[in-house]
Amino acid sequence: MGKLKTPIWESVKISLSSLRANKLRSILTLIGVIIGVTSIITMVSLISGFNKLVADQLATLGSTTFIVEKFGIILSDDDWFDAMKRKDLTLADYQAIAAGCSECEEVAIQKASNRKVKYGREHFSRVPIVGITPNYMKVVALDDIVDKGQGRVITEFENDHRRQVAILGPELVDKFFPMLDPIGKKVRIGGIDFTVVGVPKKRGSFLGDNQDRFAAIPFSVYQKYFSNKLEPWEGLQFYIKAKDYPSMEKAQDQVRAILRARRHVPYHDKDDFGMYTAETLMDLFKKVTTGISFTLVGIVSISLLVGGIVIMNIMLVSVTERTREVGVRKALGARRRSILLQFLIEAVTLAVAGGTAGILLGVLLAKVISWTTPIPAAIEPWSIIAGLLVSTGVGVFFGVFPAAKAARLDPIEALRYE
Amino acid sequence: MLIHIRNLWKTYDMGQAVQVQALRGVDLDIERGEYLAIMGPSGSGKSTLMNLVGCLDTPTEGTYELNGRMVSQLSDDELAYIRNKEIGFVFQTFNLLARATALHNVELPLIYNGTPASERKKKAQQALAAVDLTDRSHHKPNELSGGQRQRVAIARALVNSPSIILADEPTGNLDSATGAEIMQLFDRLSKQGHTIILVTHEHDIAAYAERSVHLRDGKIEKDERRAA
Numbered sequence: 001m002g003k004l005k006t007p008i009w010e011s012v013k014i015s016l017s018s019l020r021a022n023k024l025r026s027i028l029t030l031i032g033v034i035i036g037v038t039s040i041i042t043m044v045s046l047i048s049g050f051n052k053l054v055a056d057q058l059a060t061l062g063s064t065t066f067i068v069e070k071f072g073i074i075l076s077d078d079d080w081f082d083a084m085k086r087k088d089l090t091l092a093d094y095q096a097i098a099a100g101c102s103e104c105e106e107v108a109i110q111k112a113s114n115r116k117v118k119y120g121r122e123h124f125s126r127v128p129i130v131g132i133t134p135n136y137m138k139v140v141a142l143d144d145i146v147d148k149g150q151g152r153v154i155t156e157f158e159n160d161h162r163r164q165v166a167i168l169g170p171e172l173v174d175k176f177f178p179m180l181d182p183i184g185k186k187v188r189i190g191g192i193d194f195t196v197v198g199v200p201k202k203r204g205s206f207l208g209d210n211q212d213r214f215a216a217i218p219f220s221v222y223q224k225y226f227s228n229k230l231e232p233w234e235g236l237q238f239y240i241k242a243k244d245y246p247s248m249e250k251a252q253d254q255v256r257a258i259l260r261a262r263r264h265v266p267y268h269d270k271d272d273f274g275m276y277t278a279e280t281l282m283d284l285f286k287k288v289t290t291g292i293s294f295t296l297v298g299i300v301s302i303s304l305l306v307g308g309i310v311i312m313n314i315m316l317v318s319v320t321e322r323t324r325e326v327g328v329r330k331a332l333g334a335r336r337r338s339i340l341l342q343f344l345i346e347a348v349t350l351a352v353a354g355g356t357a358g359i360l361l362g363v364l365l366a367k368v369i370s371w372t373t374p375i376p377a378a379i380e381p382w383s384i385i386a387g388l389l390v391s392t393g394v395g396v397f398f399g400v401f402p403a404a405k406a407a408r409l410d411p412i413e414a415l416r417y418e
Numbered sequence: 419m420l421i422h423i424r425n426l427w428k429t430y431d432m433g434q435a436v437q438v439q440a441l442r443g444v445d446l447d448i449e450r451g452e453y454l455a456i457m458g459p460s461g462s463g464k465s466t467l468m469n470l471v472g473c474l475d476t477p478t479e480g481t482y483e484l485n486g487r488m489v490s491q492l493s494d495d496e497l498a499y500i501r502n503k504e505i506g507f508v509f510q511t512f513n514l515l516a517r518a519t520a521l522h523n524v525e526l527p528l529i530y531n532g533t534p535a536s537e538r539k540k541k542a543q544q545a546l547a548a549v550d551l552t553d554r555s556h557h558k559p560n561e562l563s564g565g566q567r568q569r570v571a572i573a574r575a576l577v578n579s580p581s582i583i584l585a586d587e588p589t590g591n592l593d594s595a596t597g598a599e600i601m602q603l604f605d606r607l608s609k610q611g612h613t614i615i616l617v618t619h620e621h622d623i624a625a626y627a628e629r630s631v632h633l634r635d636g637k638i639e640k641d642e643r644r645a646a
């Protein structure tokens with residue numbers, strides 16, 4: 001006996017025409033899938049954009065630099081209370097490290113607090129003021145940024161002789177000297193006069209932290225005027241650059257040994273100070289974003305599940321409504337397979353249409369967020385492919401049951417259905 | 419012999435040991451080109467017999483040979499094949515797809531046997547011409563009169579050049595004038611050599627046929643030929 005062959009595109013045509021006949025319903029059906037796929041695309045874009053941004057920022061710290069401070073990375077309340085009891089890092093610690101660490105190329109100090117900055121009638125209250133040893137600028141690549149801006153960096157001589165000079169953030173400069181050359185002008189920081197010697201290039205903000213709103217002054221000057229006991233965070237932060245990447249670990253070990261000895265940490269106890277690198281920070285950040293990703297996967301799965309169930313429900317309604325149609329088609333020679341395909345293609349088309357809309361919306365949303373907020377977006381091609389695959393999967397998974405139900409209908413009963 | 423039926427039974431199990439015997443041992447032979455009416459009171463098994471002849475259903479017992487092929491024990495897909503190639507159905511309620519044009523409705527059987535689109539259009543147009551509906555080919559069913567709808571359904575039944583046209587009360591939903599029109603169409607098709615089996619209650623409809631088979635309680639009570 002011969003066999004009937006129905007080309008697949010005929011099934012596709014049949015499915016599309018019945019979707020067109022129910023446009024509004026088809027669109028409403030898609031909302032769940034659209035939300036699911038939109039969240040996939042948006043979130044993946046934002047997280048990966050964020051990761052890239054953080055990586056870029058941490059790259060300025062460099063792979064050979066590490067930071068030593070009292071607190072280190074605080075992950076819990078217990079960490080916090082422990083750290084609060086620790087002794088501050090002192091100038092003597094700095095001198096010991098500078099003298100004793102053979103693998104260290106630069107040991108820099110940074111200390112910060114907020115002060116009022118004033119010029120003429122204009123002022124900013126609470127500007128972060130950082131006291132730095134001049135080599136700090138080399139360690140964190142601030143020297144490059146000043147080179148690209150105006151003026152020059154703070155010199156060793158100025159630090160040694162407690163010259164009241166400052167590098168002023170571009171945001172302050174824009175307000176104080178909209179028309180004038182800022183170099184050589186005197187501004188008042190915390191009630192003391194400083195001469196502006198350099199202005200870095202604008203960097204924008206990072207993680208909500210405005211990087212253009214600060215002033216850097218020589219550490220010696222900071223100690224003299226601002227290091228009073230009213231400041232709660234008395235300790236110093238050390239920015240240390242190892243000779244090269246291979247000597248990183250050795251440099252860290254040397255610093256650790258020096259500090260433990262000076263601070264009399266018993267042999268079996270943990271360090272009573274924090275030490276971290278760009279890599280540590282990046283790892284930590286990735287851990288946090290991975291956590292967020294998993295939560296999102298949960299949300300996305302739920303909305304896709306709901307979207308799939310809605311599709312299944314609508315397909316079941318559609319099969320019931322069209323029972324007679326199925327009967328007629330069967331009477332005219334449609335095989336089970338043809339009927340199955342007709343409804344399955346309908347479900348998959350619905351889901352993929354939802355997926356495509358979700359991708360477009362997701363890309364748009366990610367772009368809008370990156371334009372209107374400091375959060376960047378990087379559209380990942382794999383997330384678009386994932387969006388398409390996932391929506392196809394949802395269509396097949398939730399479409400197969402209603403389609404099989406239609407295909408199994410008995411032709412006589414279907415024809416008799418009112 | 420086109421149709422050769424022996425001892426055909428159809429029993430419906432209604433549960434709790436209740437059985438409905440819709441057909442109880444029917445023997446029926448039909449030659450190619452015959453024009454036959456099946457008559458009988460309501461519930462006598464006419465539609466059941468039609469469905470079996472049309473391969474929409476399988477008998478509980480007995481044999482059915484169509485065109486020399488045993489069809490009483492075929493699989494689902496094989497029955498679909500027979501329905502597509504050998505049978506043209508005309509229903510009391512037309513059963514056209516509401517969303518599709520007359521032309522597309524007529525094309526349906528051809529879609530399911532993979533006839534290429536261009537040939538399909540041509541054949542469907544020819545079938546519509548055979549029922550005098552060329553000018554209505556792009557109308558949807560709700561833009562057509564009852565008689566026109568039934569003519570579209572007849573064109574659909576004809577389009578695959580089937581061995582038999584089966585019509586279960588084709589005039590049941592039409593007024594008598596329109597019904598007569600449809601019957602004249604069947605007459606014409608019969609004269610052109612088509613085999614036609616139709617179910618009806620009405621004697622004047624049955625009078626169009628050359629032969630009438632009377633069913634009662636699932637059995638053939640009377641089988642008479644009109645004197646030519």
Ligand SMILES: Nc1ncnc2c1ncn2[C@@H]1O[C@H](COP(=O)(O)OP(=O)(O)OP(=O)(O)O)[C@@H](O)[C@H]1O
Nearest residue numbers: 430438439440458459460461462463464465466467
């Ligand atoms: N699916 C079914 N399940 C149970 N019983 C059925 C089924 N189909 C038909 N019957 C029974 O079989 C018998 C014959 O039904 P059938 O539809 O063949 O009668 P008919 O002669 O076509 O009647 P009518 O002239 O009213 O259309 C009836 O008693 C009917 O109740």
Ligand SMILES: [Mg+2]
Nearest residue numbers: 464465466586
């Ligand atoms: Mg009947």
